[in-house]
Amino acid sequence: MPLRPRALGTFPIRFPSPEDPGDTGWHIDVSFGTEHPNFLQWRANIASRGRALLMLFLFSDVGEDDAPTRIRAGSHRDIARQLAPAGEAGLTQGELAADGFRTSAHRPEVAATGPAGTVYLCHPFLVHAAQPHRGTLPRFLAQPPLEPGPLDPAHPVARAIAAALAAGSSPA
Numbered sequence: 001m002p003l004r005p006r007a008l009g010t011f012p013i014r015f016p017s018p019e020d021p022g023d024t025g026w027h028i029d030v031s032f033g034t035e036h037p038n039f040l041q042w043r044a045n046i047a048s049r050g051r052a053l054l055m056l057f058l059f060s061d062v063g064e065d066d067a068p069t070r071i072r073a074g075s076h077r078d079i080a081r082q083l084a085p086a087g088e089a090g091l092t093q094g095e096l097a098a099d100g101f102r103t104s105a106h107r108p109e110v111a112a113t114g115p116a117g118t119v120y121l122c123h124p125f126l127v128h129a130a131q132p133h134r135g136t137l138p139r140f141l142a143q144p145p146l147e148p149g150p151l152d153p154a155h156p157v158a159r160a161i162a163a164a165l166a167a168g169s170s171p172a
Contacts, residue, residue, distance in 0.1 A: 007055065009144035014067040014133040026072040026101040026129045028079055029054050029143070030093045040097070043122055045090025047084040048124050050150035056112050059140035067133035068111035071126060077164035079125035084165055101127050109141035121161055
């Protein structure tokens with residue numbers, strides 16, 4: 001059973017700017033090994049250790065120009081297949097990102113838009129990225145971790161991982 005969030009986690013606030021923010025690369029939210037000072041050494045594993053969901057809480061209205069999070073829909077399947085051979089040890093963010101997340105490049109891109117109060121509950125392996133803010137008002141969102149206990153095989157995240165592995169390398 002997932003543990004209740006104790007805090008709202010990080011608050012990525014984005015202000016309108018013509019400048020490149022410098023943090024718009026594709027990634028997943030890795031969940032353990034976070035004591036390492038280098039973010040690229042943080043890890044994720046096939047059991048989704050340390051993260052039951054990727055949650056995006058919109059605290060301001062977020063339209064297409066307001067730097068919505070970009071999401072590669074269905075990319076959690078690609079990441080599950082990439083993580084499976086690494087077992088419990090998992091892979092680092094650097095290892096996952098070594099090919100620029102090319103294994104998920106074929107996935108359709110969607111934007112996490114909506115009015116303030118919208119919450120996105122996503123698979124923790126979902127490949128996503130920030131983007132520049134071309135709107136007129138600051139964008140506020142939070143990304144609290146939802147920490148699992150061991151994922152029960154009936155948990156939706158565990159079922160999605162099993163389905164991805166069963167599908168093999170098919171692009172579904």
